[in-house]
Each structure stands twice: as structure tokens, then as C-alpha cells.
Amino acid sequence: MKRPDREPLSRHLLITLTLLLVATVAPHILHLQGWIIGFFLASVALRIASMLRPKLLPGRLLLFVLAVMGLANVIVNYPILFSGEAAIALMTSMVGLKLLEIHSRRDLYIVVFIGYFLLATQFLFNQDALMVGYVIVLTITLTGVLLENSRHRPSNHPIKTFGTALALLLQALPIMLVLFIFFPRLSGPIWFLDIFERSGTTGLSDSITMGSISNLVLSSKIAFRVEFKDPPPAPPLRYWRGPVLWETNGKEWTRGQPLSYSNPPQLHTEGPATEYSVTLEPTGRRWVMVLDLPDTIPHQSKVLGDFQVLRREPIHDRLRYSASSRMRYNTGQITPPERAQGLQLPDNITPRIRSLVQGWRSTAINNQDVVNLALGHFRNQEFYYTLRPPIVNDNPVDQFLFESRRGFCEHFATSFTLLMRVAGIPARVVTGYQGGEFNPLGRHLVVRQSDAHAWSEVWLQGSGWVRVDPTAAVAPERIERSFEFDTALGSDLLGAPIRFGNIQLGTLANMLKQLHWGMDAINASWHRWVLGYTEERQSTLMSMLGLDFLKGHRMAFAMVGFATIAVMLLGTTLWHRGRKRVDPVYADYLRFCNKLKRSGLARKDIEGPLDYLKRIEIWRPEIQSEANRITQSYIHLRYGQTNNKNARRLFHQMVQHFRP
Amino acid sequence: MKRLLDEIITKAGDIILGKEQVLRLAITCVLARGHLLIEDLPGVGKTTLAHLLGKLLGMQYQRIQFTSDMLPADIIGVSIYDREQESFHFHPGPIFSQLVLADEINRATPKAQSALLEAMEERQVTTDGETRKLPHPFFVIATQNPSYQIGTFPLPESQLDRFLMRVQIGYPDTASERRLLAGRERREMLESITPCIDMQQLISIQNQVDDIFVSDALLDYCQALLEFSRTSPRFHHGLSPRAGLALLRNARAWALLEGRDKVLPEDIQAVLTATVGHRLHSTSDTGVDEGDQLAHHLLESVPIT
Known part of the structure; x- marks a missing residue:
């Protein structure tokens, strides 16, 4: 006997579904191996070809062979088979093959459900507002296909079907909201999510070599967003403090001995504190970015002697925190161990470095003069600020100072710090971010990986630790505004100087910029209100609602109970409605x-x-x-x-x- | 009225023994102004039933024996040139009759079949550009052999639909058969039958059928039946609205025959198989007519509410 779900399906529906699946898999192109995507696309191509020429449709045996090939493809490309990515790769390959095996309505149902699942996997990689919109649209369309598939005859009203699907899904909205607000949050990251976040992060590390920041700068990924309580500080003051590096071997700078784990010195400050909240993208590390210098610090973190702020656990989830900073400060006296570490020198200081420093020392009255002379040296000599410095040899500082004279911020910062140490002034390298773009629509500051920066701090009698940015001496524009990313990348020449964006934008470019800002503002709110709804916020909300007795498993019981009551109420209403019509x-x-x-x-x-x-x-x-x-x-x-x-x-x- | 109808049934029951239900259905069909299709094996009394109805209801009738070499003109009539009057003169065929017995209709070719079936639907025939009305009332009783017999052209579905009812006679039970075998020749008995009603009475009874009341509750039941036939996977296609109308019309006539002024679910049930049996097809089309089983399935599946 023929059953309706065994009936053959309409060609239009099959084509729609095939296109939808391609759209569903499309964002995975960024994450999955090329071979997997290739296998999937080949299946799709074969499907389309066999629509035109049904003879091309593979038979059972060939399908089996293809399935084995698909499996082998996944095994070869993913050595760690029990990982999320391998699972997604397998599913992508197999759904492509299933397309070739759609004969009846029932098969189509299956493919639609796999499509839903594949859509959900997108969130393991990207949870941006744009991706959410994309997934929502695809979900509605997939539901539309499901609807059409259950109809006796196709309606041939795609818009109407889309509307019906939307209406169907909207009915799930209240339940979704209730679950979003009340469903118990997991405090740690979901294990699955964790893997992806870690593998995908870029950011500052706890050591730098020459070239490490200029690599980082190539990424336009957002590092964090900041909302200021008051108008944001001027661009030259936007120094975001990250890892502080003390020890060098002449090539690499590291954090050194855990001396800096001491308590911070008492700050002498002037002027009001700047208050702000930061939404930090996951870094996989413990540093919390704060404006130089931090005053009050976020929860669950501590400030070290060199004013680095570290969180208790590595940051694997997007983190939102509030802090305040002081722009004008005096750190006071230096401790002997700090001084010792601030003067540590590698053993590859060349005579010409020493004689350079000696020259400054002989003319300078005090340490402040030495700093100024060194900055003047960078400013007046032929130093170039470039993203593509020449390849370094065994003694990068010497090579940079006397030969190439081309470098990025880390070249300037590390060389300057070293020069200061040679001159007997305690100095250290601070890495972090500088600047950020202000989004007028979202009224927040966007700091990207391309804003990563390194600068120096020197200790001067009477002023304490003072920030000195040698890059600013060479390229003051770097501090004033971000550089034009495209032109920076466009210059392939080694040592080509960076040009900065001060070109007047045309109308179209302006509109694009506006669009860009709008998108960023949406994403920021999305992160703030949806993704940022963590366990902490949930419990705050619950206590505001007077529901804080519902914790953990009690909440689960309450939800099950609530759902049961809701279903029973709905059931009785429907039952009564059915009975009312009885004569x-x-x-x-x-x-x-x-x-x-x-x-x-x-x-x-x-x-x-x-x-x-x-x-x-x-x-x-x-x-x-x-x-x-x-x-x-x-x-x-x-x-x-x-x-x-x-x-x-x-x-x-x-x-x-x-x-x- | 009921007495009169009962008398017809009693008289008919004397000729065709032990088949009261079939007789009632056949008379219901006449009262509902529909055409009747009798389908069964040769020799179970199809032709006798047709003759009997014509006699009892006092209608002037003609019989057409369908054969495979029959032409439409054999049914409708033909214009023949009259040498004396120097013009064509139409000689009406056997269809110009109040009651037409179309015997073994599925022995004829589709061409001849359609000539009859068109006349049934339109109640008029057109030849040589001239339209001629058929007498009133006009009533066709067709008989056909089961389609699996050799030398038959099964009627297409659209033409089967023109018969308001299809009945199957079946073998008589033992006692009835005994009486039949022991009794007189049926043909002789038919000769001696006198009509119970005349034409005017028949027309007035037919008009009364329209006055039988159908309540909302009954329409609910009727619609539930139609709906079930359209959604259940066993049916290849559902019953058409025309089938629904036929069902109600037959149920009204049946109710009148039962002496009621309103239709009850029982009336629907009584005429259901005869009304929809030839309009239903199973999804597993095996070639064997399963219409009556399907109608029975329909009856068993839809509750009366």
C-alpha cells in the first residue's frame, strides 16, 4: 500500500532544499578542510546534474562506495576523530550523499532535520548577530520546505509558505524566551565550545620577539569593546595595558621571574577616575585589558606589582567586566628587586650600543634628559615605521638600531627599553593595545587586534614608572589614529613605510563606514544582552525577581513542573473547545x-x-x-x-x- | 403512499425471490430520478429485474441488447431518405422511451456506450444538427457483466459516475432458489404483471423525495464520510461532491420508501454501498473491483455523531 510519505516529491522542493543545504554548509568553508567541502560540493553537483539527466543518479552500490570514500576522507583529514570538527565534517559529507538518495518525501524530511542540526553547529564557531540572522532566515526557509513537503500538492506560493513557517516558528518564541531567561546556565564553557574557542583565538602572548606584534596586527578581529561612562579619553591616552615584560635574552622578551606577583605600590593620583565596561573576546589567557593605569579592577581578578590585571581563570568565554582607571598618576618609589630586574641586560650588547648610550649620558643632566635624547635619536635619525621589517639576525637590537632602522612598535619598544637599561635607568616593555575606533552609533570604542601595540615604561626619580612610547616619536600618527589597513597590506615591499588614513572619504565609502558601524553596534548589543547573559547575570535577575531560591536542580524541577502545568492547561482548553460544539x-x-x-x-x-x-x-x-x-x-x-x-x-x- | 410503495415491493418480491434489499434499492434509484446499473454474472436475474421495474412502474419501455458491433445510430436512431416526400425522415431509435433497458452495456464499444451515456446525462439527443428531447420521465437501467469476463469494454469512471446507483444481485439463498426452481417460468409471470402506479403517480412520488428533510446533524455525518474517503490512505481518490449529492438524494428516496419525512443515518448507510461502490478505487489497484469492500470499510470507519 502506498503511503503519503512514500510519495515522490516535487522537483522544485528538491532544488530548493539542495540550495538551502549549500547555504547551510557555506559558513563552514572557513572551518572545515577543503577536501570535506570539495566532497560535499561534488555531491551537490552530481545531484544537480542528475536532475537534468536522471541516468546519472548513482545506484545503491555506487552510493555505498561513495559513503565509504566520504568516511575515509574525514578520517584522513581529521586525525583526532572524536572532535567536534570531525563530527561536523562527517555530517557535511554524509548529508551531501543523502541528497543523492532522496526518492520520497520521507527522505526529504530527514535531510531537512539534518539541515537544522548543521545550522546549529554554526554557533560553535561564530555567535555574531549576523550569523544569528543568517541562521534564523535559513531555519525559517527550511521549515517552509518541511511545510511544503507535508502538503498534498505544492502551494507554489514561496512567500506565503515562508510566512506560514515564520508564523509557526514565532509561536515557539515565548518558550524560547522562558528557556533563555530561566534555563540553568553552565558556569564553565561547554567542552565542545571550548575547543573551538581556543583554537581560533588570536591575541597577545606573554612573550614577544621582533615580528610577533606585526603579525598580530594583520588580523582585523575585534579584541574588545569598551563603553565609557563619560566621553572617552583622547586617542593619545588610550593605552590598554596587557602583559608586562621584564626579562630579555637579547632576542625575546618574557615576563621573567614571578617577582611582579607582589602587591602594587600605593598610587598617587590626580583628577577623576575614568569608568568603563569592557566586553573582552575570549583570549585563552588570563590578562584582563584595562586602561593605563588601573584603579578599581574587575571581580575575580587581581592586580600585580607592575599593574598587570590577571583573572583567576583563563578567559575562554566572552567576558564582560567593569573597571576604572587613572590617567594621571605617580607610582612612587621602586623596590630593590624591581630595580634589579628593571636593569637586567642580555649578554649581546655590542660596543656601538654602549658608545651610543655613553654619548647621551655625557651630555645629559639627569635620567629624564637621557630619555628625551633617546627619543630624539629615534625621531631625527632615519627610522621608518613599517609592517614588513627586514629579517632579523642573531642580534636584532643592534641590527635594528644601526643597520635596517626599519621596524614596528615592538622593535622600537624593545630597543628603547634595552637602551634605557644600558643607561642605568630601570625600564620594562608593556604590551597591550593602543587606540581603538569610536563607534558613534553604538557609542562604544572598538579595539581590534590591529590595534595591538608595545611601548616602554621607565622609572624616574620623583615620577615613578612613566610611560614612554618610542613609536610615537617616529610615527606620531600611529597614536593619533589607526592606520589604513588596506594600504598597509598593499605595500609588499620590505620596509615600505606605513601610510596613515587621513584621506577624505567619498560618499559611498562613508555610507559603507556607517553600515560598518551599525553592524558593529548591533553586534555589541548582541554580545552585551544575549551572549553576555551569563550565570552571574542570571542569578542577579533571579534575585531581583525574588526567585533566588530556585537554584540548580530546583530550577530544573520548577521548569519541568511549569511545563507540565502548561501542557495540561493547554490540553484541557483544547478538550473543552472540542466538547463545546456538542449538540x-x-x-x-x-x-x-x-x-x-x-x-x-x-x-x-x-x-x-x-x-x-x-x-x-x-x-x-x-x-x-x-x-x-x-x-x-x-x-x-x-x-x-x-x-x-x-x-x-x-x-x-x-x-x-x-x-x- | 407507503402502502403503495410496499405493494410494489411485495409484487416484485414475488418474481425476484429473496432479494428485497436489491429491489428496494432499485426502486429507490427510480424515485431519486437516477439511472441504475445492475452488475452481476449472467443468469442471476438482471434482465428480469429491469423488465419487472418497467412493468410495475407503468412505464413504456424498450430493450437494447448491446453488442460489440453496435453503432450509435442503433441507439439514437437514423435519418433515412424518403423518396416519396423527397426529404430525410428521422426514425427514432430505441432510446426514445421512458424506460430503456440497456442490456450488457459493457459488451459494446466505447463509441456506442458513450452515445447512450450522453443521452442519459443530457436527457436529449442531437442528430443531423437537430436536438430532440427524450421523453419524461427518462430512466435507464443498464446491466453489465463483471469486467473480468471476456469480451467486455469496461465503462470509464466518468461514465460510471452517471449512474446514481449500482447494485449487485448475487445468488439467491437456498430457500429462495428452491422456490424459484419449483415455481413457474419467470417470463410468463412477468407477462401477467400489471402496473401498480401510473406515470403521474410516479412523477408525484419523485417530487415528494425532494421534500424529505435533511438535518445539520445528518449533513455532518455525510461530510464525515466524504472527508474520510479523501484522507484515508486506502482510497485512491476521495468521493466527489457529486457523489455526496447522489448519496443524499438516494438517502432521501430511501427514507421516503421507509415512510419517513426525514433522513436518518440508517438511510445513508442503507444506500451507501450502492451509491459509492462504483465510484471508489483502492490504492492497490489489482484490477479486481473492490468498490463494495471499500464502501463497507468507509461505513465501518466513520462513527455517527
């Missing part, structure tokens, strides 16, 4: 039938009143006359033209008094 005459007749049923003679539900009466007469001749009266009366009321209240009441009474 009162029929209801009375059913009571009559039930009375007889209890005494042993049930009416079959396909039995008409007269047929039933005949059986009653044979079964219990003594109640014949009464049953006959009731039945005749019922026939008159229900099937005849008589319909007056009195007759109905009489009938009701007869049934009431009927005692079989």
Missing part, C-alpha cells in the same frame, strides 16, 4: 446510550439510533416502549425539523429518568 440533544442521547452500556448493551459508534433500538428491543423487551419513546424523540429533535425548547427539555427529562 445538547446529542449529549443527552449519549447519556442514554451510556446508561444502556452500563447495563450491558453498548451502542456501536457506527450504529444509527433505529438500528440500536432494534437491538434493544430484542435484548430487553421490557424496556422497549421507553427506549422507543426516547429514540423517536431523539430522531425528531436531531434529524427532524422540530426544534423547540419544550421538546428538548422533555427529552432531557426522559433520559434523566431512564433506568434500564
Whole structure:
């Protein structure tokens, strides 16, 4: 026997579904191996070709071979088989093959459901507002396909179907909201998510070599967003403090001994504190970015002696925190261990470095003068600020200072720090971010990986630790505004100087910029209100609602209970609605039938009143006359033209008094 | 009225023994102004039933024996050139009759079949550019052999649909058969039958059928039946609205025959198989007519509410 779900499906639907699947898999191109995507696209191509030429559709045997090939493809490309990415790769490959195996409506249902699942996997890689919109649109369209597939005949109204699917999904919105607000949050990252976040992060590390920041700068990924309580500080003051590096071997700078784990010195500050909240993208490290210098620091973190702020755990989830900073400060005295570490020198200081420093020392009155002379040296000599410095040799500082004179911020910062140490001034390298773009639409500052920066701090008697940015001496524009990314990348020449964006933008470019800002503002709110709804915020909300007694498993029980009550309420409403339409005459007749049923003679539900009466007469001749009266009366009321209240009441009474 | 109808049935029951249900259905069909299709094996009394109805209801009738070499002109009539009057003169065929017995209709070719079936639908025939009305009332009783017999052209579905009812007679039960075998020749008995009603009475009874009341509750039941036939996977296609109308019309006539002024679910059930049996097809089309089983399935599946 033919069943409706075994019926062949419409060609339009198949084409739509194929295109939808391609759209579903499309964002995975960024994450999956090329071979997997290739296998999937080949399956899709074969599907499309076989629509034009049905002979091309592979048979069972060939499909089996293809499935084995697909599996092998995944195994070869993903050495760690039990990982999320391998699972997604396998699913992508197999859904492509399933496309070749769609013969009936049932197959199509299956593919649509796999499509839903694949859509959900997108969130493992990207949870931006744009991706959410994309997934929502695809979900509605997939639901539309599901709808069309269950129709007897296709409606051929794609817009209408889309609307119906939307209406269907909108009905799930209240449940979604309730689950979003009340469903217990997991405090740690989901194990699955964790893997992806870690593998995908870029950011500052706890050591730098020459070239490490210029690599970082190539990424336009957002590092963090900041909302200021008051107007944001001027661009030259936007120094975001990250790892502080003390120790060098002449090539690499590292954090050194855990001396800096001491408590911070007492700050002498001037002026008001700047308050702000930061939404930090996951870094996989513990540093919390704060404006130079931090005053009050976020929860669950501590500030070290060199004013680095570290969180208790590495940051694997997007983190939102509030902090405040002081722009004008004095760190006061230096401790002897700090001084010792601030003067540590590698063993590859060349004579010409020493003589350079000696020259400054002989003319300078104090340490401040030495710093100024060194900055002047960078400014006046032929130093170039470039993203593509020449390849470094064994002694990068020497090579940079006297030969190439081309470098990025880390070249300047590390060389300057080293020069200061040679001159006997305690100095250290600070890495972090500098600047950031202000989004006028979202009223927040966007700091990208391309804003990564390195600078120096020197200790001067009377001023404490002072920030000195040698890059600013060479390229003051770097500090004033971000550089034009495209031109920076466009210059392939080694050592080509960076040009900065001060070109007047055209109308179109301006509009694009506006669009860009708008998108960023949406993403920021998305991160803030949706993704940022963490366990902490949930518990705050719960206590605001007076529901803080519902914690953990109690919450789960409460939700199950709530759902049960809701379903029961819905069920009774529907049941009542179904019953309301019952004709009162029929209801009375059913009571009559039930009375007889209890005494042993049930009416079959396909039995008409007269047929039933005949059986009653044979079964219990003594109640014949009464049953006959009731039945005749019922026939008159229900099937005849008589319909007056009195007759109905009489009938009701007869049934009431009927005692079989 | 009921007495009159009962008398017809009693008289008919004397000729065709033990088939009261079939007789009632056949008369119901006449009262509902529909055409009747009798389908069964040769020799179970199809032709006798047709003759009997014509006699009892006092209609002027003609019989057409369908054969495979029959032409439409054999049914409708033909214009022949009259040498004396120097013009064509139309000689009406056997169809110009109040009751037409179309015997073994599926022995004829589709061309001849359609000539009859078109006349049935339009109640008029057109030849040589001239339209001629058929008499009133006009009633066709067609008989056909089961389609699996050799030398038959099964009627297409659209033409089967023009018959308001299809009945199958079946073998008589033992007692009835005994009486049949022991009794007189049926043909002789038919000769001696006198009509119970005349034409005017028949027309007035037919008009009364329209006055039988149909309640909302009954329409609910009727629609539930139609709906079930359209959604249940066992049916290749559902019943058409025309089938629904036919069902109600037959149920009204049946109710009148039962002496009621309103239709009950029992009336629907009584005529259901005969009304929809030839309009239903199973999804597993095996070539064997399963219409009656399907109608029975329909009856068993839809509860009366």
C-alpha cells in the first residue's frame, strides 16, 4: 500500500532544499578542510546534474562506495576523530550523499532535520548577530520546505509558505524566551565550545620577539569593546595595558621571574577616575585589558606589582567586566628587586650600543634628559615605521638600531627599553593595545587586534614608572589614529613605510563606514544582552525577581513542573473547545446510550439510533416502549425539523429518568 | 403512499425471490430520478429485474441488447431518405422511451456506450444538427457483466459516475432458489404483471423525495464520510461532491420508501454501498473491483455523531 510519505516529491522542493543545504554548509568553508567541502560540493553537483539527466543518479552500490570514500576522507583529514570538527565534517559529507538518495518525501524530511542540526553547529564557531540572522532566515526557509513537503500538492506560493513557517516558528518564541531567561546556565564553557574557542583565538602572548606584534596586527578581529561612562579619553591616552615584560635574552622578551606577583605600590593620583565596561573576546589567557593605569579592577581578578590585571581563570568565554582607571598618576618609589630586574641586560650588547648610550649620558643632566635624547635619536635619525621589517639576525637590537632602522612598535619598544637599561635607568616593555575606533552609533570604542601595540615604561626619580612610547616619536600618527589597513597590506615591499588614513572619504565609502558601524553596534548589543547573559547575570535577575531560591536542580524541577502545568492547561482548553460544539440533544442521547452500556448493551459508534433500538428491543423487551419513546424523540429533535425548547427539555427529562 | 410503495415491493418480491434489499434499492434509484446499473454474472436475474421495474412502474419501455458491433445510430436512431416526400425522415431509435433497458452495456464499444451515456446525462439527443428531447420521465437501467469476463469494454469512471446507483444481485439463498426452481417460468409471470402506479403517480412520488428533510446533524455525518474517503490512505481518490449529492438524494428516496419525512443515518448507510461502490478505487489497484469492500470499510470507519 502506498503511503503519503512514500510519495515522490516535487522537483522544485528538491532544488530548493539542495540550495538551502549549500547555504547551510557555506559558513563552514572557513572551518572545515577543503577536501570535506570539495566532497560535499561534488555531491551537490552530481545531484544537480542528475536532475537534468536522471541516468546519472548513482545506484545503491555506487552510493555505498561513495559513503565509504566520504568516511575515509574525514578520517584522513581529521586525525583526532572524536572532535567536534570531525563530527561536523562527517555530517557535511554524509548529508551531501543523502541528497543523492532522496526518492520520497520521507527522505526529504530527514535531510531537512539534518539541515537544522548543521545550522546549529554554526554557533560553535561564530555567535555574531549576523550569523544569528543568517541562521534564523535559513531555519525559517527550511521549515517552509518541511511545510511544503507535508502538503498534498505544492502551494507554489514561496512567500506565503515562508510566512506560514515564520508564523509557526514565532509561536515557539515565548518558550524560547522562558528557556533563555530561566534555563540553568553552565558556569564553565561547554567542552565542545571550548575547543573551538581556543583554537581560533588570536591575541597577545606573554612573550614577544621582533615580528610577533606585526603579525598580530594583520588580523582585523575585534579584541574588545569598551563603553565609557563619560566621553572617552583622547586617542593619545588610550593605552590598554596587557602583559608586562621584564626579562630579555637579547632576542625575546618574557615576563621573567614571578617577582611582579607582589602587591602594587600605593598610587598617587590626580583628577577623576575614568569608568568603563569592557566586553573582552575570549583570549585563552588570563590578562584582563584595562586602561593605563588601573584603579578599581574587575571581580575575580587581581592586580600585580607592575599593574598587570590577571583573572583567576583563563578567559575562554566572552567576558564582560567593569573597571576604572587613572590617567594621571605617580607610582612612587621602586623596590630593590624591581630595580634589579628593571636593569637586567642580555649578554649581546655590542660596543656601538654602549658608545651610543655613553654619548647621551655625557651630555645629559639627569635620567629624564637621557630619555628625551633617546627619543630624539629615534625621531631625527632615519627610522621608518613599517609592517614588513627586514629579517632579523642573531642580534636584532643592534641590527635594528644601526643597520635596517626599519621596524614596528615592538622593535622600537624593545630597543628603547634595552637602551634605557644600558643607561642605568630601570625600564620594562608593556604590551597591550593602543587606540581603538569610536563607534558613534553604538557609542562604544572598538579595539581590534590591529590595534595591538608595545611601548616602554621607565622609572624616574620623583615620577615613578612613566610611560614612554618610542613609536610615537617616529610615527606620531600611529597614536593619533589607526592606520589604513588596506594600504598597509598593499605595500609588499620590505620596509615600505606605513601610510596613515587621513584621506577624505567619498560618499559611498562613508555610507559603507556607517553600515560598518551599525553592524558593529548591533553586534555589541548582541554580545552585551544575549551572549553576555551569563550565570552571574542570571542569578542577579533571579534575585531581583525574588526567585533566588530556585537554584540548580530546583530550577530544573520548577521548569519541568511549569511545563507540565502548561501542557495540561493547554490540553484541557483544547478538550473543552472540542466538547463545546456538542449538540445538547446529542449529549443527552449519549447519556442514554451510556446508561444502556452500563447495563450491558453498548451502542456501536457506527450504529444509527433505529438500528440500536432494534437491538434493544430484542435484548430487553421490557424496556422497549421507553427506549422507543426516547429514540423517536431523539430522531425528531436531531434529524427532524422540530426544534423547540419544550421538546428538548422533555427529552432531557426522559433520559434523566431512564433506568434500564 | 407507503402502502403503495410496499405493494410494489411485495409484487416484485414475488418474481425476484429473496432479494428485497436489491429491489428496494432499485426502486429507490427510480424515485431519486437516477439511472441504475445492475452488475452481476449472467443468469442471476438482471434482465428480469429491469423488465419487472418497467412493468410495475407503468412505464413504456424498450430493450437494447448491446453488442460489440453496435453503432450509435442503433441507439439514437437514423435519418433515412424518403423518396416519396423527397426529404430525410428521422426514425427514432430505441432510446426514445421512458424506460430503456440497456442490456450488457459493457459488451459494446466505447463509441456506442458513450452515445447512450450522453443521452442519459443530457436527457436529449442531437442528430443531423437537430436536438430532440427524450421523453419524461427518462430512466435507464443498464446491466453489465463483471469486467473480468471476456469480451467486455469496461465503462470509464466518468461514465460510471452517471449512474446514481449500482447494485449487485448475487445468488439467491437456498430457500429462495428452491422456490424459484419449483415455481413457474419467470417470463410468463412477468407477462401477467400489471402496473401498480401510473406515470403521474410516479412523477408525484419523485417530487415528494425532494421534500424529505435533511438535518445539520445528518449533513455532518455525510461530510464525515466524504472527508474520510479523501484522507484515508486506502482510497485512491476521495468521493466527489457529486457523489455526496447522489448519496443524499438516494438517502432521501430511501427514507421516503421507509415512510419517513426525514433522513436518518440508517438511510445513508442503507444506500451507501450502492451509491459509492462504483465510484471508489483502492490504492492497490489489482484490477479486481473492490468498490463494495471499500464502501463497507468507509461505513465501518466513520462513527455517527
